[in-house]
Amino acid sequence: MSDSPAVTAHNPELRHHFADMAQQKDAASLGMWLFLVTEIMFFGGMFCAYLIYRLQHFNDFAAASQSLDITLGAINTAVLIGSSLTVVLAVNAAQRGKRKLLVFYLVATIVLGCTFLGIKAKEYTQKFEEHHVPGPTFHFIPTRMAGHPEQPPIDERHAEMFFSLYFVMTGMHAVHMIIGVGLFSVLTFQSWKGRYSAGYYTPIENAGLYWHFVDVVWIYLFPLLYLISLHG
Amino acid sequence: MATATLPVTERENYLNKEYGIRSWLFTIDHKRIALLYLLSVTFFFFIGGLFALLIRLELLTPAGDLVQADTYNKLFTMHGMVMVFFFLIPVVPATLGNFLVPIMIGAKDLAFPRINLMSWYLYVIGGILIMHCMLTGGVDTGWTFYTPYSTAFTNTKIIEAGLAVFVAGFSSIFTGLNFIVTVHRMRAPGMTWGRLPLFIWANYATSIIMILGTPVVAITIILVAAERLFHLGIFDPKLGGDPLLFQHLFWFYSHPAVYIMILPSMGIISEIITCFSRKRIFGYKFVALSSVAIAVLGFLVWAHHMFVAGMSVYAALIFSFLSYMVAVPSAIKVFNWTATMYKGSISYTTPMLYAFGFLGLFTIGGLTGLFLASLGIDVHVTDTYFVVAHFHYIMVGGVLMGYLGGMHFWWPKISGRMYPEGWGRLAALIVFIGFNLTFFPQFILGYVGMPRRYWQYSPEFQVLNVLSTAGSTILGVGYLLPMIYFLWSMRYGKQAPDNPWNAAGLEWKTSSPPTTFNFDETPVVDFEAYDYENIKDTDDDGGAH
Numbered sequence A: 001m002s003d004s005p006a007v008t009a010h011n012p013e014l015r016h017h018f019a020d021m022a023q024q025k026d027a028a029s030l031g032m033w034l035f036l037v038t039e040i041m042f043f044g045g046m047f048c049a050y051l052i053y054r055l056q057h058f059n060d061f062a063a064a065s066q067s068l069d070i071t072l073g074a075i076n077t078a079v080l081i082g083s084s085l086t087v088v089l090a091v092n093a094a095q096r097g098k099r100k101l102l103v104f105y106l107v108a109t110i111v112l113g114c115t116f117l118g119i120k121a122k123e124y125t126q127k128f129e130e131h132h133v134p135g136p137t138f139h140f141i142p143t144r145m146a147g148h149p150e151q152p153p154i155d156e157r158h159a160e161m162f163f164s165l166y167f168v169m170t171g172m173h174a175v176h177m178i179i180g181v182g183l184f185s186v187l188t189f190q191s192w193k194g195r196y197s198a199g200y201y202t203p204i205e206n207a208g209l210y211w212h213f214v215d216v217v218w219i220y221l222f223p224l225l226y227l228i229s230l231h232g
Numbered sequence B: 001m002a003t004a005t006l007p008v009t010e011r012e013n014y015l016n017k018e019y020g021i022r023s024w025l026f027t028i029d030h031k032r033i034a035l036l037y038l039l040s041v042t043f044f045f046f047i048g049g050l051f052a053l054l055i056r057l058e059l060l061t062p063a064g065d066l067v068q069a070d071t072y073n074k075l076f077t078m079h080g081m082v083m084v085f086f087f088l089i090p091v092v093p094a095t096l097g098n099f100l101v102p103i104m105i106g107a108k109d110l111a112f113p114r115i116n117l118m119s120w121y122l123y124v125i126g127g128i129l130i131m132h133c134m135l136t137g138g139v140d141t142g143w144t145f146y147t148p149y150s151t152a153f154t155n156t157k158i159i160e161a162g163l164a165v166f167v168a169g170f171s172s173i174f175t176g177l178n179f180i181v182t183v184h185r186m187r188a189p190g191m192t193w194g195r196l197p198l199f200i201w202a203n204y205a206t207s208i209i210m211i212l213g214t215p216v217v218a219i220t221i222i223l224v225a226a227e228r229l230f231h232l233g234i235f236d237p238k239l240g241g242d243p244l245l246f247q248h249l250f251w252f253y254s255h256p257a258v259y260i261m262i263l264p265s266m267g268i269i270s271e272i273i274t275c276f277s278r279k280r281i282f283g284y285k286f287v288a289l290s291s292v293a294i295a296v297l298g299f300l301v302w303a304h305h306m307f308v309a310g311m312s313v314y315a316a317l318i319f320s321f322l323s324y325m326v327a328v329p330s331a332i333k334v335f336n337w338t339a340t341m342y343k344g345s346i347s348y349t350t351p352m353l354y355a356f357g358f359l360g361l362f363t364i365g366g367l368t369g370l371f372l373a374s375l376g377i378d379v380h381v382t383d384t385y386f387v388v389a390h391f392h393y394i395m396v397g398g399v400l401m402g403y404l405g406g407m408h409f410w411w412p413k414i415s416g417r418m419y420p421e422g423w424g425r426l427a428a429l430i431v432f433i434g435f436n437l438t439f440f441p442q443f444i445l446g447y448v449g450m451p452r453r454y455w456q457y458s459p460e461f462q463v464l465n466v467l468s469t470a471g472s473t474i475l476g477v478g479y480l481l482p483m484i485y486f487l488w489s490m491r492y493g494k495q496a497p498d499n500p501w502n503a504a505g506l507e508w509k510t511s512s513p514p515t516t517f518n519f520d521e522t523p524v525v526d527f528e529a530y531d532y533e534n535i536k537d538t539d540d541d542g543g544a545h
């Protein structure tokens, strides 16, 4: 296992089948990027369904979108962008080998991630109380849209489809957030134990990539779901 | 190798390095994982085959006498689901691909050995789910899960079957991801892209489809499950949705999935034909890049499954045209294989017989695919046995011929033993005859109007159906034979030399079977692929020339 000629062969994190740390790091990040490509295709299926139905039933979708809480959505957007910043700072701390700083930023990321999930749970509760969750108890009365006095009548079934897509898309996004928080919890523990150093921090970097991806998905979800009526 | 003179049993290799069940279930050696996959896909092949046998038995007579209509629906559904998701998709990449990809490029292992093991466990979990689903009632929608039947009407176990396919899908995503990273980052010094064996190119192209297509079917399954469980309106017209959207999403994966199945087999055929023609492949670049072209074009033709489902004429025209286009790279391969054999010194070994079989069956399957890509004929034969015959020529004729050819070709490397050549040739012949007898009559049946997926039919179709059922029995024997003599050879077969076929390629430069890290030291590649002009055909080591 230790027959590698490279000078870095003594790094205990070097796995037997790689020649050196550089090759191992290259492989890991290429793997992560490819995984994100699969994630794009995964979310792509939902975005595709959303866009088709939104084009078909624009008025109903715009009216249904009105009932979402833009303030909470905007706060959540800010929280996520903030967490992307803390992730970058965590990777930077790892690169410089600052263990305590690394742990601090990782914990900050987890806190921000949980804040997002908490606010999301509050929004879901509101929707539940307003009977906007699709199913037998669903009903929807549109609020008057400002600047649209001649508003056409709303097809409740299509509003229900909007909420179906809203719950599936934000739900899948939330699942990815939960996985991310779990990932960072493990990394925080390992960082506290001193596993990562300036010589080896690939997992931190890759988890960071994943987290940025999940943020970017939200950056698309927010305008598509919350802000439809603002440009119609 | 310095140790090549010792008898196989005394040399340390990946098989005898460790013993015991734990050394297999927790292994991260790509070769052992390949064998784990080999066992599990073979198991599902026989489960799927059992369903096929029952289907053919029911169709022996025009009356619905062996099973009821509901049971028959479940039989063809479970046959399709098991064969597609648990056999055909993983069969070559996860077994031969897993075994050979690192060795052929001179690496010690795949880039992510633990993820590789996880892929196998995901496959097993998916397999257990589908078995449980079958034993507790099964599914009757056809393997295509078409909505709204699957989401609003059937009372069979859609969710569980969907979950099984979802989990197995992630197994193939991770296999594809592992292959791509390995080919990019783990090649031995001197192993340039232009020197990669064509089997590697084929698996590389397959992996691209796996990572781009599979997530789409995964999300489609989630949407089906959400509609079924929570009445979210996405595909059901009663809830405002559009069932055509389901078909688009489903075929966006499931058409390219055909190329996940066939491309690795095409890679095998390239290896076999060059070796047993003793010639360099004709047009290396064309064969290599046609794999990539198939992977790309394969994503643009899905709607040819929906010509009669309700689509604008213009869309249908475009998809018809693109479906013709995707035949071009496949034809390039067939012509180049033929040109490779031209004036070669051909030996009729078992792998080569399978390669010949592949060429014939794939050509028939491919050309009838062009019939189906043309709008007029497609309307006439949609949902008839013509379609069934067409895709079995590709998916069974093509994929399995390639797979069996590859298994015979590399068996000496995998097991360290030779298989009995005479039995091998006999089995190849039986498979070829049995296959044609089973599926050729179905072209005629479909053309004269017998619809697929019915348990009864009008009496005038009986003669051809009896022929087909008879053929399936012969085919079954043909598939059982290799199973038996492979197992036999593991104990009684002649010990295999390192390079029994005098073949080019890194896998033949290491011992049979290889050691755990494949090579004693990382090889340096200073030769082109398939350099058969410069390999002396010494024939002193027992190859069957």
Ligand SMILES: [Cu+2]
Residues within 6 Å of the ligand: B254, B255, B258, B301, B302, B304, B305
């Ligand atoms: Cu197709």
